[in-house]
Amino acid sequence: MTVIFGLAALLAFLGGVGVVTSRRTLYAALSLVLNMVALAVLFLLLDAQFLAAVQIIVYAGAVMVLFVFIIALLAPGAEERVRPLELRVLLGGLAAVVFTVVVGRLTLNGITVGPNGQLHGGLGPFNPVTVNAHGQVQTLGEQLFTTFLLPFEVTSVLLLVAAVGAVYLSRRRRPGEEE
C-alpha cells in the first residue's frame, strides 16, 4: 500500500510539475492527464473505487481528450518565458499558498497529532465501513438525490446553459452570410 501510494503520489507530483514547466502546450496537457490518472490511483487506495473510475472517465477520458484535440489542431507555438518576479507570478504564488493552507486546514479538521507524530481522528458518518456496507454507488446516488438535490440540479442547469451557449455561438451567422 505504502509503496503504491508513494509511486502514485510521485507520478501525480511529476505530472503537476510537468503542467507548469512544459514549454510545449501538448506536453503540458499530457502531464495533466498523468496527474489525473495518478490521482485516480490514490482514490483507489482510499477505497473510493467509483470516484476513481469516474475521475478517469470524465477527466482523463473526456475533458482532456478535447483539450489535447484542440491544442494539437490549433498548434500554438512554444510558451513565452515569464520573468520570475513578474506580478502574475507573485499573484499565482500567493493563490497557491492560500489554497494549500485552506485545503490543509479542511483535511486536518477533527484530526489531532499524537506525541509520536501519529494521527488520531474520529470517523464521520460516511466512512469506508458504512459506505462499503451499503454500496458505494448506492450511497452516492442516494445522497446526490436527497441531501444534495438542489446543488445537483443547479449544476445540471449550469451545464445546460453552457451547452445552449456553445450551440448559439457556433451557429451565429455574420450579417450578409448565406445560411
Add this chain to the structure above:
Amino acid sequence: MSPAATSVLLAVVVALVKGILIIFVLATTFAYLTLAERKISARIQLRFGPNRVGPFGFLQPAADAVKLFLKEKAAPEGRDHFLYLLAPALAAAAALFAFATIPVNQTICIGGTGGAGPLSASCPGGYPLHWDLAHLNVGLLFILAVTSLGVYAIFLGGWASNSKYSLLGALRSSAQLISYEMAVSFALVGPILLAGSLNLEAIVGQQHSLWFVFLQPLGFLLYFTAGLAETNRLPFDLPEAEAELVAGYHTEYAGMRFGLFFMAEYINMITVSSIATVMFLGGWMAPLWFLPNWLGPLWFGAKVGLLLFIMIWVRWTFPRLRYDRLMQFGWKVLLPLGLANILVTAVFVAVR
C-alpha cells in the same frame, strides 16, 4: 513470516500468475483471430486463404510475428520522438488492461466452508479464487475508463507521425470513438438497471434464469453496433478507409510498432465481445439447461468466439459508411434509441 505479510505475498503471486495468464491467452487469441479473419474472409470470397505455413495454415500467425519483429522500423522525418514511441505502447497497454476486471468464471472457494457460491460474499476459512485479475465493485466502469484512454494512443500516434494522412485518420478516429462511447455507455445502462449492480460477477449471477439479451434485445443490438464502431471495424472503419487515407492513424508505423496497434485493435474486439457476453449472454452460464455449469470458462470462450465470428462476418458483408452518415447514425439513431431503452427499462424496474 507474519500472517499479514503472507496474505500480501499470496495476493501478489496470484495477481502475477493471473496477469501473465491473461496476457498469454489474449496474445494467443489475437494471433489466431488474425488467422480466423483471413480464413473466414477467404471462404466468404470463395478463396482458400493462408494454407502454406503448417497444416491448414495453422503456423501462419507465427510467421507473421517473425515478419513483424524482423522488419525495418522505418519512421517518418519530423516526428515527435517521444509521443511516436509512446502511442503504440499506450494502445496495447490500454487494450490489455481493460481485460483485468472481466470474470470468466464464478468465484471458487478453495478450502473452507461455503462451497462455490454465485458471489464472492461468503468463503469463510478458505481462499476465494476470483476468475478476474481485479475484483472491483465497479468493474464495468473500470473497463469503460480504461478503454476511454485508448483514444490518446490513436490520436497521439496520428499526430506525432507528422503526416497528413495519419493526422486525418487520427482526427476521424478520435471523433468516432468519443461519439460512440456515449452509445456504448447508454446501451450498457439497461443491464445495469436490471441487475442493480456494477460488479460484473453480480451482473452475470443475476442472469442465471434468463439472459439479459432476452430482456434487452435492443440494448444488445445497440451495444454490438456501437462496439463495432469502437473497435474501428467495418462498416465503421472510416479511420483507416484505405481508399482515402492509406491506413489512417498508423500509416507511418512499421514493424512491431505497427504490430502493437494491430494487436490493440484485435484485443479490443475480444474485450467488446467479452463485455457483451458478460452483460447480455450470461457470461459463464451454460447455454442449455442440461449442460454442466462447471465448464464455465469453456462456455464463456464459446460465446466470445461466436460474437467474434459475427464481427468478422459483418466485415465481409456490409460496405463502409460515409463519414457524415456515420456521425449521423451515432448521434441521431443510436443515442436516442439508447435513451429510450434506458427510459423503458427504468420504468419496468420501478414498477416491478
